[in-house]
Amino acid sequence: xxxxxxxxxxxxxxxxxxxxxxxxxxxxxxxxxxxxxxxxxxxxxxxxxxxxxxxxxxxxxxxxxxxxxxxxxxxxxxxxxxxxxxxxxxxxxxxxxxxxxxxxxxxxxx
Amino acid sequence: xxxxxxxxxxxxxxxxxxxxxxxxxxxxxxxxxxxxxxxxxxxxxxxxxxxxxxxxxxxxxxxxxxxxxxxxxxxxxxxxxxxxxxxxxxxxxxxxxxxxxxxxxxxxxx
Numbered sequence: 001x002x003x004x005x006x007x008x009x010x011x012x013x014x015x016x017x018x019x020x021x022x023x024x025x026x027x028x029x030x031x032x033x034x035x036x037x038x039x040x041x042x043x044x045x046x047x048x049x050x051x052x053x054x055x056x057x058x059x060x061x062x063x064x065x066x067x068x069x070x071x072x073x074x075x076x077x078x079x080x081x082x083x084x085x086x087x088x089x090x091x092x093x094x095x096x097x098x099x100x101x102x103x104x105x106x107x108x109x110x
Numbered sequence: 111x112x113x114x115x116x117x118x119x120x121x122x123x124x125x126x127x128x129x130x131x132x133x134x135x136x137x138x139x140x141x142x143x144x145x146x147x148x149x150x151x152x153x154x155x156x157x158x159x160x161x162x163x164x165x166x167x168x169x170x171x172x173x174x175x176x177x178x179x180x181x182x183x184x185x186x187x188x189x190x191x192x193x194x195x196x197x198x199x200x201x202x203x204x205x206x207x208x209x210x211x212x213x214x215x216x217x218x219x220x
Contacts, residue, residue, distance in 0.1 A: 030207070041213075041214055041216070042211075042214070043200060043211040045210060048208040086153065090207075092166075097155055097166055097168060098155050100152060100153035103152070
C-alpha cells in the first residue's frame with residue numbers, strides 16, 4: 001500500500017514565525033487532504049488538494065502530484081495553530097482507504 | 111463544526127464487553143467512513159459504507175462490525191473488547207472525494 005511520510009515530526013515555533021510542513025507519498029494519488037488535530041482531539045479540514053496550490057488566510061498548501069509531495073505553509077503562526085497536522089492520501093477517486101501520515105506536532109509559544 | 115455528529119463523546123467499559131458507536135453524516139452525504147486513532151497505530155481506516163452498502167474495508171478486526179441504515183446514519187459495533195481497543199474512533203462523511211470528520215468517540219477499556 002501507499003506509504004506516507006511527514007516531516008518534521010515535531011516543530012516548536014515562537015508566535016509570529018512561519019513554517020513549512022512536508023508530506024511525501026510513495027505512489028500516485030487521486031486525493032490528498034491536510035488536517036489539523038487540535039489539543040481537544042478534533043480533526044479539522046484544512047485543504048482538499050490533490051494537485052495545485054490553495055490559500056486560506058494564513059495557511060496555504062501546494063501539492064506536486066508528479067513528484068509525490070505536498071507542502072503546508074503556516075505564516076504568522078498563532079498559539080491556536082498548535083496541535084498535530086496530518087496529511088492523508090488515497091488512490092481511489094472517491095477518497096476510500098485514506099492513508100494518514102504520522103503527523104507533525106506543532107507547538108507555538110507565546 | 112463539520113456537520114458530522116458522533117455519540118457518545120466518551121465511553122468507559124470493561125474488557126469483554128460490547129459497545130455501539132453512532133454517527134450521523136452531513137446532510138446529503140451518502141458515504142460514511144470509520145477510523146481508529148490509537149497511540150501505537152496512528153490513524154487507521156476501518157470501513158466505508160456508501161448508501162447502505164459496504165464499499166471498502168481496511169484494518170477492521172473481526173470483532174468489529176458496522177452498518178449504515180436507510181436514514182444514512184451508521185453504527186460501529188465493537189465486541190469482546192480488549193485493552194488495546196482503547197482509542198479515539200472517528201466517523202467521516204463525504205459526497206465526493208473530500209472527507210469531513212466528526213468530533214470522535216473516545217473509548218476507554220478497563
